[in-house]
Amino acid sequence: MEEYLEAIRSRRASIMGRVAAAAERAGRSVEDVKVMAVSKTVDVPQVLAAIEAGYRLFGENRPQELVRKLEGLALVPKLPELSFDMIGNLQKNKINTVLGRATCIHSISSAHLAEAVSARAERRMDEGAMAGPQAVLLEVNVSGEASKSGFEPDELRRSMAELVELRGIRIQGLMTMAPQGDKDIARSTFEGLRELRDELADSHPELDLAELSCGMSEDFEEAVLEGSTLIRLGRVVFDPAFTLK
Template identity: 35%
Template structure:
């Protein structure tokens, strides 16, 4: 079995190759190691391998790891977040990849104001239209981004989406291309600082990089856990 460090070296090679195909700088792409299905020791191994970004999607699993290793790396909450769990995310996680409703934004803002902290957020967009996926619809995006202007402590930095689990690479590419199109559109007309794209997981991150991803979320191909 390969170590996390060996997996990371392989991932970096594939990212460099994808960037070369797309005419991009590999330094534009950040790897978020998804540790939600691995234990504390593997999470420590991940940080030891030089990976700077750690991604968790369940509060009850992520907090114990953060308490042990939170002073190392940058922590991302990548899963669907319930309002009542907001108190556990603020002050610990620097990024949220799944903002999909204003009621959650209101709760996060209230708690961030109390502690005087900020949170970088990706707005989750359900590009594929799958009922099993969270996220706002593309047609809601502009109004949603405009509503972000009232928040002081929430910092919208980009968009996030998840592609369907399919062997159809053309469909996956179309999903990522659409998110990139939406991001550029919003950046040019509504919010110039909305410059990041969180898209691509273990099964499709090379396509995502080719289509403009700046953050890829990797589980099984990197830490050995599920995507």
């Protein structure tokens, strides 16, 4: 495990160097970009190595894995303050599993899901089990790919007036995923997300839509160039064999 720790510590230095360089090109501060370690394919020992390497924000795709990782880490003394977000598709029958555990849910992909999360969070708030609304991001299918979930941009524009009225959620920004294999298309996708965020922020000044969650292992530099505030990195963090291109 010591060899693995050194590998991911070295990789983190490379990642952060690239993030800093992309931020500088965009006239941004590297402090404005959070780096999430997506731990969906690894176990608790690998998460502990990532913590020792310097990561503090983690993302899980499945509610049951979120619970398992949190329970495993709860047995480890003297850990630093950590955040675990839910970034994968969320089924309505798993909402209760995520509430109170995920710091933020990135994958609110429809008005119906937003309403369901809000209703259950409200119930917990009224019972005193949650101190406030659940932080969420709205997932947007900017690229229009049929295989991807999320609001269509025009659908989100139509839905925003209703979404902002939901008492059980606190909308913090937007999330998207870009098509794989073409960095130019990826950058255009991230640009579209930023432009949509700016438009919605103008039309709904009561919201603070500061967060743009976009950019993964193969396209995080393009995301930073287009304003991403949170990049979600899995293989590039946890797999020493993954090649940084």
